[in-house]
Amino acid sequence: MPLVSLLLAHETALRLAAFVAVFAAMAAWETLAPRRALELSRRERWPANLGVVILNTLLVRVLLPTAAVGVALAAQTHGWGLLNHFALPAWAALAAGIAFLDLAIYLQHVLFHAIPLLWRLHRMHHADLDIDVTTGARFHPLEIILSMLIKFAAIAALGVPPAAVVLFELLLNASSMFNHGNVRIPMAVEPVLRWLVVTPDMHRVHHSVERDETNSNFGFNLSLWDRLFGTYRAQPRAGHAAMNIGIADFRDRTECATLAGMLAIPFRGKRPDADATAPVAGDAP
Ligand SMILES: [Zn+2]
Ligand SMILES: [Zn+2]
Numbered sequence: 563m564p565l566v567s568l569l570l571a572h573e574t575a576l577r578l579a580a581f582v583a584v585f586a587a588m589a590a591w592e593t594l595a596p597r598r599a600l601e602l603s604r605r606e607r608w609p610a611n612l613g614v615v616i617l618n619t620l621l622v623r624v625l626l627p628t629a630a631v632g633v634a635l636a637a638q639t640h641g642w643g644l645l646n647h648f649a650l651p652a653w654a655a656l657a658a659g660i661a662f663l664d665l666a667i668y669l670q671h672v673l674f675h676a677i678p679l680l681w682r683l684h685r686m687h688h689a690d691l692d693i694d695v696t697t698g699a700r701f702h703p704l705e706i707i708l709s710m711l712i713k714f715a716a717i718a719a720l721g722v723p724p725a726a727v728v729l730f731e732l733l734l735n736a737s738s739m740f741n742h743g744n745v746r747i748p749m750a751v752e753p754v755l756r757w758l759v760v761t762p763d764m765h766r767v768h769h770s771v772e773r774d775e776t777n778s779n780f781g782f783n784l785s786l787w788d789r790l791f792g793t794y795r796a797q798p799r800a801g802h803a804a805m806n807i808g809i810a811d812f813r814d815r816t817e818c819a820t821l822a823g824m825l826a827i828p829f830r831g832k833r834p835d836a837d838a839t840a841p842v843a844g845d846a847p
Contacts, residue, residue, distance in 0.1 A: 569728040573631060577732060584736045588695040588743045595746040597762065598803050600692045606819055611696035613821045618699075618706045626710055630731065633714045634724040643721020652723075659726030660733070661784070666716040667734065668787040670709060671780040682828040683708065688776065689812040689827055691819060693769045698742035699735075702828060737783045741765040760785050767798050771806040775799070 569576065637643045645655050645662075674684040683705040690697045701709075717727060741760045756764050760781045768779040778795035781787045788794040798805040808818070817823040817830075 566723075566725040569725050570631065573629070573728055576728070577735065580732050580736055581739075584739050585695060588739050588745065591745045592694055592743060597744050597746045597766075600694065600744065601807070602691055602815070602819060604694075606815070607690070607692060607694075608696055610819055610821045610824055611690070611700045614701070614703070614824060615696075615699045617821075618701065618703050621703050622706060622710065625707060630710065630713050630717055631724050631727045633717045634722055634727040637718050637721050638724060641721075642718050644719065645723065646721035655723050656726045656729070659720070659722035660730050662720045663713070663716060663722060663726070663730045664781075664783045665787060666713070666720075667709075667783075668781050668791075670712050671782070672791075672793070674705070675777060675780070680705075680708075685809060685812070686824050686827040688769060688809050689818045689824070690769070691808050691813070691815070692744070693742055693766055693807050694744040695739045695742060697769070698738035698740075700824075702825070704828065734782060741782065756785050758785065759783060760788075763797070763802060764788075766802060766805070766807075767795050769807050770798050770800075771808055771810050772799065775805075 637646060641647075645658060648655075650658065674680040683702045686702040686705070687697070687700055690700055716722070722730075737759065741762050742765060743762045745762055747755065747761060747763070752761055752763060755761050760779070760783060764779050764781075764785060767775050770776055775795060775798055778793050779788050780793055785794070800806070812818055812827070814823075817827065
């Protein structure tokens with residue numbers, strides 16, 4: 563299948579090109595039609611947020627040279643995983659593989675909020691004092707490595723085809739930058755769009771300092787999972803312009819907007835008011 567060999571042969575170049583193109587497009591959109599006024603300037607947040615992206619890219623290359631696609635190729639060769647037990651047409655295996663991985667990422671995100679030790683890693687993402695395109699790539703290196711290992715296990719267990727893995731990684735990267743974007747989408751389009759995909763207005767609710775709002779809208783690509791599992795929340799109570807972004811007890815710029823401060827966030831002491839893992843009345847189980 564030419565698509566598969568094309569994707570596999572140029573995976574790194576494709577990923578880099580997609581990242582640069584989507585990043586540039588979102589940054590331009592944020593400048594032309596911003597959704598809300600930012601607390602800090604780009605100059606105050608972007609160096610650290612982009613610094614962690616470079617660090618993560620280098621780290622993954624060194625520590626996990628076998629990329630996710632390597633696991634998918636091994637699963638295919640050895641007949642591991644659910645999808646390799648059915649003689650599905652290539653397009654159906656591709657679609658099922660992408661949908662399975664999207665569900666796996668949704669469930670993983672719920673776990674990163676529910677388990678206190680995992681929340682310590684994930685709270686670096688939430689400690690961003692604003693939300694924009696760079697937040698979409700701001701994850702602690704330990705969270706990146708752990709989620710790569712979880713993804714490897716999901717690919718092997720589900721037998722996701724290699725092409726689906728490459729497409730999903732491209733899609734996840736692009737959609738994460740899109741749904742963290744500080745962009746205005748026309749009022750007539752947004753409600754229609756969010757029936758299919760997670761929109762910026764939908765994911766912004768997840769970055770609210772209000773704990774019950776943080777514990778909603780866990781999806782990254784399809785909005786289906788939040789609707790299906792009862793974690794969907796349409797809008798923030800305070801409205802998009804007035805809502806507060808971040809974590810209540812992580813407001814210090816040195817901690818939240820410098821590379822060294824951000825990397826130390828998982829190792830800081832417990833802050834009960836900042837603990838998003840405590841259950842709140844009305845939350846989904
Ligand atoms: Zn989260
Ligand atoms: Zn986020």
